[in-house]
Amino acid sequence: MRFGLFGTGHWARVTQGAALTAHPGTELVGVWGRDPAKAAALAADLGVRPYADADALIADCEAVAVALPPDVQAPLAVRAARAGRHLLLDKPVSLTVADADAVVQAAADSGVASVVFFTARFDPEVTRALETAAAAGGWSSARVVMYGSIFAQGGPYSGSLWRREHGGLWDLGPHALSRLLPVLGPVAEVSALRGAHATSHVLARHDSGAVSVMQLTLDAPPAAQPFGYQLLGEAGVVDLPGGSGDPVVNFGRAVDELLAQVRSGHPGHPCDVRFGRDVVAVLAAAQLSEQEGRTVAVR
Template sequence: MRFGLLGTGHWAAETQGAALAAHPQAELAGIWGRDPAKAEALADRYGTRPYTDVDALIADVDAVAIALPPDIQSGLAERAALAGRHLLLDKPLAFTTEAADRIVTAVEERGLASVVFFTSRFAAPIETFLATAAAAGGWDGGRATAFASIFQPGSPYGASPWRRERGGLWDVGPHTLSVLLPVLGPVAEVTAIDGPRGATHALLRHRSGAVGTLALTLDARPAAMEFAVDFYGEQGSAAVPDAGTTAVKAFTSAVDRLLLSARNGGADPCDVTFGREVVSVLEAADRSRREGRTVTPA
């Protein structure tokens, strides 16, 4: 499958580009970025062609991999899907449910394959755990803490404008929801408040009756950094295991799954429909914290 890579930042260069260039069943056919000089440098690094016209790159490939801010990704993903290209996208899918819906419609109407890269969902130990936990059932709730600290010197993400503006809810929040939702099911109501150091704390009432809690920030004190998810209920408590992999290996698995979905026609568990569900919960939490009330996801 011929892939076009849209984006030239750290994630595009060190994760997506690296995985695509090394994948035995993928061809990194070209790179486009908002800065033509960076696109040229990254294309030279991976021995492929830089593009100055994103639509020209979309026209030349079978699929696009996107590593750009969510509001830019959503528009380009829709354009690529309308052109009949398979989608390998980053999280979150979009900043609004409305934008996510347009992508889902374009993908479904054209029978395209899609994968949204929630990193931990492409690690075998975590996927095995989630399948076992979902089959067991009987969970009363789940707790997720994602305390990152990206604004320290040397962080490749510290200068990201959208992360500074949107915070942990939109950056690490998708990762926690990608693990909670397969076990506890869809969310019926969300109540969220702001906390110290740019944190968002959210309470989720799932349609199953279970309750999920999220604690999220990108500006944790370095000594307080943590990423942990656990479930509790009839089975006692169970912690989600470590991924046991690297981002590049996980993205390689995401490419494998996109290829499988395109070949067999089945939907991936992390397709754009699931990505849209995550966006709807994030959007509800964002609205709840701003308006001081409980919100039902779209």
């Protein structure tokens, strides 16, 4: 399948670009980016053509792989879906529910396949653990702690403006919710507080009655960076696996699963744009709760 790569940053280079050029079932057609010089440099490294016009690349491919800030990704994904191109998007799908809804509608109208790359969800160990936990049921609560520190001098994401502005809630929150929602079900309402080190403390009540807690930051002290995913319920306390540290391998699996959808003729995936939209809805409610100091219902 012919793919177009949209984005020129670290993630586009070391993950998506690397995986697409190595995958036996894909042909990387070209690269588009908001900075033509960076697009030309990445295209040269990958041995493909740089595109100055995003719509020209959409016209020349069958599927798009997007590694752009969420507010840039969403309208581009709408244009690609309307053109009949399959979608391999990054998380979060967007920064607003309205933009996520537009992506979902465009994909539904065109009947294209879609996958949103929640990195660990494409690790078989994580998938099996979530399926086992969901089948067991009886979970009353869960806790996710993700304390990262990405703004250190010289780090690959230290210059990421959207991560600096929106923080761990929007960058790490999708990873947390990609584990919580399949086990505990949809979220009905959230209460959130912003703490020290730009940490979002999110309390979520799920439709199932379970309550989950997420603690998320990208600006933790270097000596305090715990990561953990824990379920509590009738089966006791279960620690979920963190997943593979190789995003290139996991992205290759995401490509496999998108191709399988296309071959089957029945688009639909646990991490499709509809799931991506539900994640955005929880994050948007948590952001509003932080801002207004009240419990917010999830749309």
